[in-house]
Amino acid sequence: MGENLLDMHNVSKSFGDVAAVHGINFRVGRNEIVGLLGDNGAGKSTLIKLITGYHQPDSGEIIFDDQSIGGFTVARARDLGIETVYQERALAEQQPLWRNIFMGRELANRAGLMDVKKMKHETDRLMLESMGFTSTAVTADSVVKTFSGGEKQGVAITRALYFHAELIILDEPTMGLSLSETRKLMDFVGDIKRQGKSCIFIDHNIFHVYSVADRVVVLDRGTTAGEFLTKDITLDQLMEKMYRVAETGSLD
Amino acid sequence: MTSNTEPQATGYAVAGRPVRQRSKLSRFIRSHALQIGVLGVAVFVWVLFYIGSPQTFSRFPIYQAFMSTTPFFAIMALPLTMVIIAKEIDLSFPSIMSFGMLVFTAVLTATRNVALAFVALLVAGLLAGYINGLLVVRVGIPALVATIGTSFFWRGVVLVSTGGNGSSLVPVRDTFLGPLLVGRLFGKIPMQFIWTLLIAFAVWLFLNRTRQGAHVYLVGDNEDSARLMGVNVRRTKTLVFSIMGLAAAFAGLVVSMEVLYYWPTLGEGYLLSTLSSVFLGGTSVFGGTGTIFGTLVAAFIIGAINAGIVAAGMAGFWTQLIYGLIIVGSVSMQVILRKRLS
Numbered sequence A: 001m002g003e004n005l006l007d008m009h010n011v012s013k014s015f016g017d018v019a020a021v022h023g024i025n026f027r028v029g030r031n032e033i034v035g036l037l038g039d040n041g042a043g044k045s046t047l048i049k050l051i052t053g054y055h056q057p058d059s060g061e062i063i064f065d066d067q068s069i070g071g072f073t074v075a076r077a078r079d080l081g082i083e084t085v086y087q088e089r090a091l092a093e094q095q096p097l098w099r100n101i102f103m104g105r106e107l108a109n110r111a112g113l114m115d116v117k118k119m120k121h122e123t124d125r126l127m128l129e130s131m132g133f134t135s136t137a138v139t140a141d142s143v144v145k146t147f148s149g150g151e152k153q154g155v156a157i158t159r160a161l162y163f164h165a166e167l168i169i170l171d172e173p174t175m176g177l178s179l180s181e182t183r184k185l186m187d188f189v190g191d192i193k194r195q196g197k198s199c200i201f202i203d204h205n206i207f208h209v210y211s212v213a214d215r216v217v218v219l220d221r222g223t224t225a226g227e228f229l230t231k232d233i234t235l236d237q238l239m240e241k242m243y244r245v246a247e248t249g250s251l252d
Numbered sequence B: 001m002t003s004n005t006e007p008q009a010t011g012y013a014v015a016g017r018p019v020r021q022r023s024k025l026s027r028f029i030r031s032h033a034l035q036i037g038v039l040g041v042a043v044f045v046w047v048l049f050y051i052g053s054p055q056t057f058s059r060f061p062i063y064q065a066f067m068s069t070t071p072f073f074a075i076m077a078l079p080l081t082m083v084i085i086a087k088e089i090d091l092s093f094p095s096i097m098s099f100g101m102l103v104f105t106a107v108l109t110a111t112r113n114v115a116l117a118f119v120a121l122l123v124a125g126l127l128a129g130y131i132n133g134l135l136v137v138r139v140g141i142p143a144l145v146a147t148i149g150t151s152f153f154w155r156g157v158v159l160v161s162t163g164g165n166g167s168s169l170v171p172v173r174d175t176f177l178g179p180l181l182v183g184r185l186f187g188k189i190p191m192q193f194i195w196t197l198l199i200a201f202a203v204w205l206f207l208n209r210t211r212q213g214a215h216v217y218l219v220g221d222n223e224d225s226a227r228l229m230g231v232n233v234r235r236t237k238t239l240v241f242s243i244m245g246l247a248a249a250f251a252g253l254v255v256s257m258e259v260l261y262y263w264p265t266l267g268e269g270y271l272l273s274t275l276s277s278v279f280l281g282g283t284s285v286f287g288g289t290g291t292i293f294g295t296l297v298a299a300f301i302i303g304a305i306n307a308g309i310v311a312a313g314m315a316g317f318w319t320q321l322i323y324g325l326i327i328v329g330s331v332s333m334q335v336i337l338r339k340r341l342s
Helices: A044-051 A074-080 A097-101 A116-131 A149-162 A179-194 A206-212 A235-248 B024-031 B033-052 B060-069 B071-085 B093-111 B114-139 B143-162 B177-182 B191-209 B211-221 B223-228 B233-259 B271-280 B292-311 B318-341
Strands: A004-015 A018-029 A033-037 A059-064 A082-085 A167-171 A198-202 A215-220 A223-229
Touching: A004 A044, A018 A044, A018 A198, A018 A215, A018 A223, A033 A044, A033 A179, A033 A206, A044 A059, A044 A167, A044 A198, A074 A082, A082 A149, A097 A116, A097 A149, A097 B211, A116 A149, A149 A179, A179 A198, A179 A206, A198 A206, A206 A235, A215 A235, A223 A235, B024 B033, B033 B292, B033 B318, B060 B071, B060 B191, B060 B292, B071 B093, B071 B191, B071 B211, B071 B233, B071 B271, B071 B292, B093 B114, B093 B143, B093 B233, B093 B271, B114 B143, B114 B233, B177 B191, B177 B233, B191 B211, B191 B233, B191 B292, B211 B223, B211 B233, B223 B233, B271 B292, B271 B318, B292 B318
Parallel strands: A033 A198, A033 A215, A082 A167, A167 A198
Antiparallel strands: A004 A018, A004 A059, A215 A223
């Protein structure tokens, strides 16, 4: 078993003439929380969409859990244990809750027919145990459109957890959340660590990233500008370096 | 599939939601409001006709007439519901009806084998639908434009091949296809009605009980979300277009068998009644929602209006006016209902 859960070697991806990421090296250790920082357009979204199989790399190699996974699909990445809570939440809002929880991974029996009853039952259970929906007004049949921002985020996170991911990617998870919802989200990232799993945490808010991450990776203009262990650096030093990157493109 | 289900407390609770207790019945009514609505419209129309012409509507023949002619477009409205749930559209099915029959008559003339001709017709329909799918999904042409194009194309193929001349299907009447497609079950119930029910069940099963069917709703609701969650959007869309083509060819054969003649203009006149069955049935033009039950009931409403108006002693000229009123009226009601419910 390799030391790292995820290893990306010299990975590049361009869209037309624009190199979104080029020659990037990125790794996530086992049971490690990696904070990913970078300005808009630094390549964060492209990087995670390469890891989740949404985009295929133009060149370079991606190794997950000792298997090379170049040119794979979203469905395959999820089967391997990579779950993502996207910035845009990736919900189908006119659909009932249970269809959202099992989106793309519906439970089916041997005859190929969906087990709707079981999916609804599991959704009801998850609502009580994980999402904390205690109100009787919300059921597995409730349409997601009516939920608040925090509730929608809860659905996206619970979905990622249900399938026992090894690597959970959180893309701007605090966006649009209230203070208390943000606090709960931070606790949740702590839970990932305690359960022995790994996480990539992307956020604009440097305080959030610093407080939960073991290691911080800074992206700039499509490549890694540097990385630090949070135990080796103070928040002030990190902020100082972030300003310098923004101005000069170099950390030191 | 991993479905191990130990509790994993995320601590991600969302409090402060107002607690509103609702009975099971009121929940059922709310979540099935559109289906109940279309059923209400059906009963309303029926009562109206019954009052207008009790001597006709208290006897069986008028219902036999509905069961005989409504399937011609109901068979296509059912899969078209899936196309529209997937947020796409197909306008080429009337031409595919005729193209399928062209292939049928050509194979029949060449081989004198009815079974082979039947299979060829189904393959031709499937293929024509698949091509619509490819144009939309691979080439990226909006479905409205792509299927207007293929509609002209298939009609053109038919007209060029036949020179506008039809052909008799009387020789096919006494083969297995006649009784199977347009016979009368127990001497009373038109077989095309039985086929409509079977197809409705099959499409319902596909849409509500298979993963592929679930993906139709997801793709129509939010294509990006579906793609991010690993749904194969291209395959899903191609599949619904293909099924649509298959159903159109089958419907073309049913219509032609009923009249025992293949007209190259076959299909003309079915576009609007098929589309309006889907929309009257409560399927949203914006994709993501719709039911097979709604479409089935709506198809029979549309089918009943024509015969009903004549039976009620009104001039046939009223038909379109009343179609218009019922469609605009009930779709407006649906839109208002949806706003209220959300």
